[in-house]
Amino acid sequence: xxxxxxxxxxxxxxxxxxxxxxxxxxxxxxxxxxxxxxxxxxxxxxxxxxxxxxxxxxxxxxxxxxxxxxxxxxxxxxxxxxxxxxxxxxxxxxxxxxxxxxxxxxxxxxxxxxxxxxxxxxxxxxxxxxxxxxxxxxxxxxxxxxxxxxxxxxxxxxxxxxxxxxxxxxxxxxxxxxxxxxxxxxxxxxxxxxxxxxxxxxxxxxxxxxxxxxxxxxxxxxxxxxxxxxxxxxxxxxxxxxxxxxxxxxxxxxxxxxxxxxxxxxxxxxxxxxxxxxxxxxxxxxxxxxxxxxxxxxxxxxxxxxxxxxxxxxxxxxxxxxxxxxxxxxxxxxxxxxxxxxxxxxxxxxxxxxxxxxxxxxxxxxxxxxxxxxxxxxxxxxxxxxxxxxxxxxxxxxxxxx
Amino acid sequence: xxxxxxxxxxxxxxxxxxxxxxxxxxxxxxxxxxxxxxxxxxxxxxxxxxxxxxxxxxxxxxxxxxxxxxxxxxxxxxxxxxxxxxxxxxxxxxxxxxxxxxxxxxxxxxxxxxxxxxxxxxxxxxxxxxxxxxxxxxxxxxxxxxxxxxxxxxxxxxxxxxxxxxxxxxxxxxxxxxxxxxxxxxxxxxxxxxxxxxxxxxxxxxxxxxxxxxxxxxxxxxxxxxxxxxxxxxxxxxxxxxxxxxxxxxxxxxxxxxxxxxxxxxxxxxxxxxxxxxxxxxxxxxxxxxxxxxxxxxxxxxxxxxxxxxxxxxxxxxxxxxxxxxxxxxxxxxxxxxxxxxxxxxxxxxxxxxxxxxxxxxxxxxxxxxxxxxxxxxxxxxxxxxxxxxxxxxxxxxxxxx
Numbered sequence: 150x151x152x153x154x155x156x157x158x159x160x161x162x163x164x165x166x167x168x169x170x171x172x173x174x175x176x177x178x179x180x181x182x183x184x185x186x187x188x189x190x191x192x193x194x195x196x197x198x199x200x201x202x203x204x205x206x207x208x209x210x211x212x213x214x215x216x217x218x219x220x221x222x223x224x225x226x227x228x229x230x231x232x233x234x235x236x237x238x239x240x241x242x243x244x245x246x247x248x249x250x251x252x253x254x255x256x257x258x259x260x261x262x263x264x265x266x267x268x269x270x271x272x273x274x275x276x277x278x279x280x281x282x283x284x285x286x287x288x289x290x291x292x293x294x295x296x297x298x299x300x301x302x303x304x305x306x307x308x309x310x311x312x313x314x315x316x317x318x319x320x321x322x323x324x325x326x327x328x329x330x331x332x333x334x335x336x337x338x339x340x341x342x343x344x345x346x347x348x349x350x351x352x353x354x355x356x357x358x359x360x361x362x363x364x365x366x367x368x369x370x371x372x373x374x375x376x377x378x379x380x381x382x383x384x385x386x387x388x389x390x391x392x393x394x395x396x397x398x399x400x401x402x403x404x405x406x407x408x409x410x411x412x413x414x415x416x417x418x419x420x421x422x423x424x425x426x427x428x429x430x431x432x433x434x435x436x437x438x439x440x441x442x443x444x445x446x447x448x449x450x451x452x453x454x455x456x457x458x459x460x461x462x463x464x465x466x467x468x469x470x471x472x473x474x475x476x477x478x479x480x481x482x483x484x485x486x487x488x489x490x491x492x493x494x495x496x497x498x499x500x501x502x503x504x505x506x507x508x509x510x511x512x513x514x515x516x517x518x519x520x521x522x523x524x525x526x527x528x529x530x531x532x533x534x535x536x537x538x539x540x541x542x543x544x545x546x547x548x549x550x551x
Numbered sequence: 552x553x554x555x556x557x558x559x560x561x562x563x564x565x566x567x568x569x570x571x572x573x574x575x576x577x578x579x580x581x582x583x584x585x586x587x588x589x590x591x592x593x594x595x596x597x598x599x600x601x602x603x604x605x606x607x608x609x610x611x612x613x614x615x616x617x618x619x620x621x622x623x624x625x626x627x628x629x630x631x632x633x634x635x636x637x638x639x640x641x642x643x644x645x646x647x648x649x650x651x652x653x654x655x656x657x658x659x660x661x662x663x664x665x666x667x668x669x670x671x672x673x674x675x676x677x678x679x680x681x682x683x684x685x686x687x688x689x690x691x692x693x694x695x696x697x698x699x700x701x702x703x704x705x706x707x708x709x710x711x712x713x714x715x716x717x718x719x720x721x722x723x724x725x726x727x728x729x730x731x732x733x734x735x736x737x738x739x740x741x742x743x744x745x746x747x748x749x750x751x752x753x754x755x756x757x758x759x760x761x762x763x764x765x766x767x768x769x770x771x772x773x774x775x776x777x778x779x780x781x782x783x784x785x786x787x788x789x790x791x792x793x794x795x796x797x798x799x800x801x802x803x804x805x806x807x808x809x810x811x812x813x814x815x816x817x818x819x820x821x822x823x824x825x826x827x828x829x830x831x832x833x834x835x836x837x838x839x840x841x842x843x844x845x846x847x848x849x850x851x852x853x854x855x856x857x858x859x860x861x862x863x864x865x866x867x868x869x870x871x872x873x874x875x876x877x878x879x880x881x882x883x884x885x886x887x888x889x890x891x892x893x894x895x896x897x898x899x900x901x902x903x904x905x906x907x908x909x910x911x912x913x914x915x916x917x918x919x920x921x922x923x924x925x926x927x928x929x930x931x932x933x934x935x936x937x938x939x940x941x942x943x944x945x946x947x948x949x950x951x952x953x
Contacts, residue, residue, distance in 0.1 A: 164608050199627070206566050207634040214637070214645045218630035221623045225601070228620035232609040235616070243616045247649055248694050292650050 151184045151274060151315050152177075155284065155306035158193035159323040160380035161226050170321075170380060171233035174279070178239070184274045186313070187281045188306040189230055191222025211257045213293040216286075219258075220246075220294045223283035223302070231281045241279040244269075246286040246294065251305070253287030259298035260287055262305070265312040282309065300361020307364045311371035318373050320360070325379035327352070327359050327387040329549040330405040335541050337550045341403060343388045348403050348492050349375075351526045355490045356408030365389060392494060399495035401502055402547035405540050406490050410460040411441070411530055413483040413518055414467075418451025420474055426454070429473045436469050438462040441488070442519040442530060457519055457530050460484065486518065487536040490528035491543055497524050509546040515539050553586045553676060553717050554579075557686065557708035560595035561725040562782035563628050572723075572782060573635035576681070580641070586676045588715070590686045590708040591632055593624025613659045615695040618688075621660075622648075622696045625685035625704070633683045643681040646671075648688040648696065653707070655689030661700035662689055664707070667714040684711065702763020709766045713773035720775050722762070727781035729754070729761050729789040731951040732807040737943050739952040743805060745790045750805050750894050751777075753928045757892045758810030767791060794896060801897035803904055804949035807942050808892050812862040813843070813932055815885040815920055816869070820853025822876055828856070831875045838871050840864040843890070844921040844932060859890065859921055859932050888920065889938040892930040893945055899926050911948040917941050 154174070161167050177183045190196075199219050203210065227243040234241035246253075250266030273280045284302025287295045297304050303320055310318035326340035327349070344352075346369035353362035360377060368375050368389065378386030419425055426445075433440055443456040458466045463484070470480060496502045506527045510517060515538065519530040531539055544550065556576070563569050579585045592598075601620050605612065629645040636643035652668030675682045686704025689697045699706050705722055712720035728742035729751070746754075748771035755764035762779060770777050770791065780788030821827055828847075835842055845858040860868045865886070872882060898904045908929045912919060917940065921932040933941055946952065 164604060167608065202566060202627075202631060203634060206569065206631055207638040210634045210637050212634070212637055214630045214633040214643070217645050217647070218627060218634075221626040221630075224623040224626065225604075225620060228616045228623075229604060229608055231616040232605060232612045232614070232620075235612050235614055236609040241616070243619050245619070245696075294647075 150182070151186060151313055152317060152319060153186045153188060153306050153310040153313065153315055154319045154321060155188040155302055156190065156230075156380060157302070157320075157322045158190040158196070160321050161189055161230065162193035164229070166380075167226075167229050167233050171230065171237055173380070174234065175237050175239055185279055186270060186274065186309060187230065187279060188284045188302055188309060189223060189226045189281060190284050190302040192226050195222040195225065213257065213295075216257055216260075216296045217294045219296050220283070220286040223285050227281045227283050234279055234281070239279060240277060241281055242273055243281045243283070245283050247288045247292070249280075249282060251287040251308075253289055253295045253297070255289040255291070255293065255295065258296055260289065260295035262287055262297070262308045265308055267309075267312050270309075270313065298363075300364055303361055303364035304367060307368045307371070307373055307375065310373045311367065316372065316374055317376060318368065319376045319378065321378060321380040322359070323380065324359060325382050325384065325386055327357070327377060327389075328404070330540055330544050331407065334407060334537055335405065335544045337541070337544060339550070341387050343390055344403055345392045345494050346389060347392070347525055348494055349389045351490075351492045351523070352404060352406050355406040355492065355526065355528060356488065357404075357406045360389070400493060400548065401495040401499045402491045402493040402549065403495070404492050405544045405547070405549065406492060407536060407540050408488040409533060409536060411457050411486040411488045412460045412463045412466075413455060413457050413486050413530055414470070415453070415455040415481045415483070416470070416474065416478050417453045417481075419454045419478060421452070425473070429470065432469045432473055433466060436465050438466045438469065442521045442528065444519055455519060457486070457488065483518065485533045486530050487533040488528055488530050489536060489539045489543065490526050491547060492526045493547075494525050496526075503527055505546065506543065509542050510539055513538055513542050552584070553588060553715055554719060554721060555588045555590060555708050555712040555715070555717055556721045556723060557590040557704055558592065558632075558782060559704070559722075559724045560592040560598070560628075562723050563591055563632065564595035566631070568782075569628075569631050569635050573632065573639055575782070576636065577639050577641055580681075587681055588672060588676065588711060589632065589681060589683045590704055590711060591625060591628045591683060592686050592704040594628050597624040597627065615659065615697075618659055618662075618698045619696045621698045622685070622688040625687050629683045629685050636681055636683070641681060642679060643683055644675055645683045645685070647685050649690045649694070651682075651684060653689040653710075655691055655697045655699070657691040657693065657695065657697065660698055662691065662697035664689055664699070664710045667710055669714050672711075672715065700765075702766055705763055705766035706769060709770045709773070709775055709777065712775045713769065718774065718776055719778060720770065721778045721780065723780060723782040724761070725782065726761060727784050727786065727788055729759070729779060729791075729806070731805070732942055732946050733809065736809065736939055737807065737946045739943070739946060741952070743789050745792055746805055747794045747896050748791060749794070749927055750896055751791045753892075753894045753925070754806060754808050757808040757894065757928065757930060758890065759806075759808045762791070802895060802950065803897040803901045804893045804895035804951065805897070806894050807946045807949075807951065808894060809938060809942050810890040811935060811938060813859050813888040813890045814862045814865045814868075815857060815859050815888050815932055816872070817855070817857040817883045817885070818872070818876065818880050819855045819883075821856045821880060823854070827875070831872065834871045834875055835868060838867050840868045840871065844923040844930065846921055857921060859888065862886065885920065887935045888932050889935040890930055890932050891938060891941045891945065892928055893949060894928045895949075896927050898928075905929055907948065908945065911944050912941055915940055915944050
């Protein structure tokens with residue numbers, strides 16, 4: 150059976166780890182009769198080293214040269230992994246995007262895969278040669294090397310599985326599973342056996358760093374089950390799958406996630422122009438500032454606006470706002486905020502989840518500054534010193550300790 | 552005018568140096584109206600770092616994975632050099648071998664260039680886009696990345712100039728010229744303005760490390776003049792050209808070269824079998840031991856054989872010899888030897904050069920252990936402690952101080 154297996158940068162971070170990965174692949178071939186197709190990220194630290202050189206030299210250059218530079222990291226890791234397999238008597242072939250035919254659009258630094266040729270992969274597998282594919286990279290219509298952005302190697306792996314008609318994609322990483330909460334923050338957090346694509350995508354956008362939303366979206370589109378598991382342990386990790394089955398049996402909440410780098414910006418009174426909000430948020434988008442939760446309210450004294458941004462974007466946001474307001478509008482800034490969220494498809498079939506969420510925080514005297522909900526998540530912005538208490542209490546409230 | 556310019560690893564060894572190279576290229580475009588086509592080596596140290604990883608992981612692997620690994624170094628340097636040009640407002644396009652169409656044979660780690668497509672280069676030049684070509688790499692008929700071996704980027708540059716019908720190739724390096732001797736050994740050594748292809752090839756094979764013999768051979772074949780010069784200085788360096796002109800006017804000797812890593816191996820008496828020499832030197836060749844000077848003499852007591860090898864190959868040579876001789880043959884080993892040579896096309900028209908060479912060494916009481924001559928060189932193996940005296944005396948004897 151053909152299985153696409155993707156190994157992340159930490160799994161390949163040293164020569165010893167590359168050897169360990171090679172051992173594990175050989176074992177799976179011998180014991181399970183698998184025909185693996187491997188996808189590798191750059192050795193950990195390498196992509197950052199390359200980005201840092203580019204940043205020092207020409208910080209704003211996003212020409213094809215930038216993508217070519219970044220793509221060199223995967224060229225190194227797939228060559229070394231193929232050599233580690235050779236050393237164990239296993240034929241292997243490292244394959245760059247141009248050799249395999251991974252065609253993308255021409256969007257620099259965040260290209261999207263348009264098509265993958267799988268003939269040569271099938272041929273290699275038939276000859277018992279293990280293909281070792283460079284993740285993160287593609288080639289546009291002009292033979293330029295492109296890269297797929299953060300989490301790009303996961304996307305390569307899922308796209309390969311989809312193109313091969315394989316219904317499983319294994320993603321090996323340095324954590325053993327997706328957890329009901331970050332165990333560093335919530336000590337009672339436990340591994341999740343199975344989670345839906347939608348939940349995983351919400352978690353990714355709410356601060357979970359285990360998987361990038363884009364690869365999960367692709368997996369959902371082509372119904373490729375992702376098995377996320379540890380490179381360093383044998384036990385199963387978390388299956389990311391389409392919902393199916395009886396949704397009534399699902400727990401109301403699947404996980405608590407958090408994002409500690411949140412800044413809240415409040416404007417009062419906002420300029421009394423009909424185009425103000427549209428102009429402000431267009432200007433912020435243009436500067437690359439991602440605005441998360443937005444609330445607006447009318448009072449006799451004027452209109453109030455509050456929204457949250459990533460703390461990294463704080464200064465860019467302030468600079469942009471200055472260009473859109475007059476002296477009449479006062480800006481107040483709340484640094485040191487955090488976002489805590491609960492995610493679960495079970496919410497769709499359950500009333501009063503929001504009330505339970507608010508009550509849980511209120512019972513601990515934790516004030517909520519901003520709040521937003523969707524059909525499968527509730528998020529609140531709170532003060533960062535209260536994050537740990539909030540996350541643990543929500544985790545307990547929704548019975549995630551098991 | 553199209554000019555191929557090759558920059559070595561030391562010239563691109565840091566981001567600051569890459570910026571300096573970019574400045575110089577822009578200056579030549581603006582002041583001389585040149586249309587440059589650049590060829591770059593990997594940043595200094597990078598290729599050795601990659602080789603060392605491969606060596607630790609799988610020392611004997613010479614599959615396409617090994618060449619792919621090594622080729623990543625040039626991918627980094629051409630991307631960065633292109634970005635440094637962009638930063639200065641100069642359009643540039645980094646080009647890998649597969650993008651340009653540098654086709655080679657499939658000999659791993661030391662492939663030879665078979666053809667180069669120049670259409671895309673000409674097009675880029677017409678659009679005022681500077682092509683920045685990855686040296687050292689090619690692609691075989693199976694779309695595998697190949698590498699050209701040591702000095703490979705020089706070969707890429709000369710091959711490009713030849714394919715473009717350009718009669719000059721500039722090679723920028725960390726020394727300002729080819730010298731009449733190594734200035735570290737012979738303080739009176741002076742830069743050579745012009746030297747023939749044949750002389751340069753001899754010098755390369757006799758220990759001069761400035762240019763690899765292979766690129767000079769290619770330049771000779773296609774009559775591409777090489778201008779070897781410093782990246783860090785403006786003045787002209789050394790022109791490597793076809794002889795032409797009046798050979799009678801050439802100096803008898805153009806340069807003194809040396810190779811300090813020489814070991815002499817003597818066998819006495821050699822086995823009395825007709826196939827012995829053929830077997831011995833075949834066995835040595837098979838082990839990759841390069842045998843340099845060989846002498847053989849007959850005495851009443853038996854046949855004597857002496858030959859020199861690179862000191863690095865000493866142990867491999869001894870192991871091989873053991874398999875070819877019996878206990879009757881005594882091996883004596885002379886470590887700590889050196890080879891000193893004089894090179895010059897002028898020798899062809901001059902009698903008594905060898906006598907002058909021997910007299911010069913004899914006058915300093917320097918015994919010669921092995922000697923070999925060709926029509927443009929004389930080499931002698933001497934004891935290493937006498938190398939400095941020998942080189943300086945020969946340099947003076949043949950009037951190279953000017």
